[in-house]
Amino acid sequence: MMHSPMSTDWADKIAERLAGGGLVQPGVCLILGGVDTGKTTLAVALARRMTRHADPCGPVGVIDADGGQSHIGPPATVGWAIVDKPEVDFSQITSGGISFVGDIAPTGHLLQLTAAIAQCVRQVSNVTGRIIIDTPGFIAGPAASALWWTVQRIVQPKLIAAVQRENELSDILTGLQNLGSQIERLEAPPRIPAKSPQARRSYRQNQFRRYFHDSRLYDFKLSDLTIQTTHSPGSGMLAALRDSEGIDRAVGIIEKWQQDKDAVTVRAPQLDVSQIRCIVVGDVTVDLVNE
Numbered sequence: 001m002m003h004s005p006m007s008t009d010w011a012d013k014i015a016e017r018l019a020g021g022g023l024v025q026p027g028v029c030l031i032l033g034g035v036d037t038g039k040t041t042l043a044v045a046l047a048r049r050m051t052r053h054a055d056p057c058g059p060v061g062v063i064d065a066d067g068g069q070s071h072i073g074p075p076a077t078v079g080w081a082i083v084d085k086p087e088v089d090f091s092q093i094t095s096g097g098i099s100f101v102g103d104i105a106p107t108g109h110l111l112q113l114t115a116a117i118a119q120c121v122r123q124v125s126n127v128t129g130r131i132i133i134d135t136p137g138f139i140a141g142p143a144a145s146a147l148w149w150t151v152q153r154i155v156q157p158k159l160i161a162a163v164q165r166e167n168e169l170s171d172i173l174t175g176l177q178n179l180g181s182q183i184e185r186l187e188a189p190p191r192i193p194a195k196s197p198q199a200r201r202s203y204r205q206n207q208f209r210r211y212f213h214d215s216r217l218y219d220f221k222l223s224d225l226t227i228q229t230t231h232s233p234g235s236g237m238l239a240a241l242r243d244s245e246g247i248d249r250a251v252g253i254i255e256k257w258q259q260d261k262d263a264v265t266v267r268a269p270q271l272d273v274s275q276i277r278c279i280v281v282g283d284v285t286v287d288l289v290n291e
Helices: 005-020 039-052 110-125 142-155 170-174 197-211
Strands: 027-033 060-064 077-083 097-100 130-134 159-164 182-187 216-221 226-228 237-243 248-258 263-268 276-285
Touching (some): 005 039, 005 159, 027 142, 039 060, 110 130, 110 142, 142 170, 159 170, 237 263
Parallel strands (some): 027 130, 027 159, 060 130, 226 276
Antiparallel strands (some): 216 263, 237 248, 248 263
């Protein structure tokens, strides 16, 4: 994961100030901001600072809710991991779990994104009480305000780190005042290079290839599973393989959907098929060969 020296220095200074001022405490830290504002760089810096100097030191849970440019877990999911040493690298970190959203953008999937964040917070809370949530750059308009107001209500973060250029988060933050979360308004570092749409697509493709690198084909009987889909499933569609407790054991790519033969074939990383009780079909089509 590459960052400019300027954004890294900025993030280190912010992390030192937040932690040194006692603002980063046991509880949830929610990082909000637009695209290319340094949110992920700040999340990395906070995780490093909290595992190195925080009192008490110990593991930190990091939740990656940016399904379009995910670093923990595959795209179209919310992923989480436990960081227990300062030398954290989000590009190499081992995922502790994922929760399927179904698309790479929040639009049209606000309920799924909210549920996925809440589920990951519950899972991480079983390991550590110190949690950092990195979020997508979805901040404009009433839907974005409603999303983050609802996430705040459910997750109850102790700290909201609001990274913004000028006052682009003002509508969201106005609706979060006096609700129990400490809000820190942070000025985004200047001159962060904007990622082109092509670069973002290429990154997602590489993340998918990495996730499915050691995948294999699994055959299921449709009648043995609960199917959750809002459209006709087809080849190449991304889908969650979910157990009876609502935990996504893996994400797969549908290879064959044969309703007349009561059969579906899914490409997925290694998993215990006996645990799978539900297939949730998303709105992303994945081609591992071509972009």
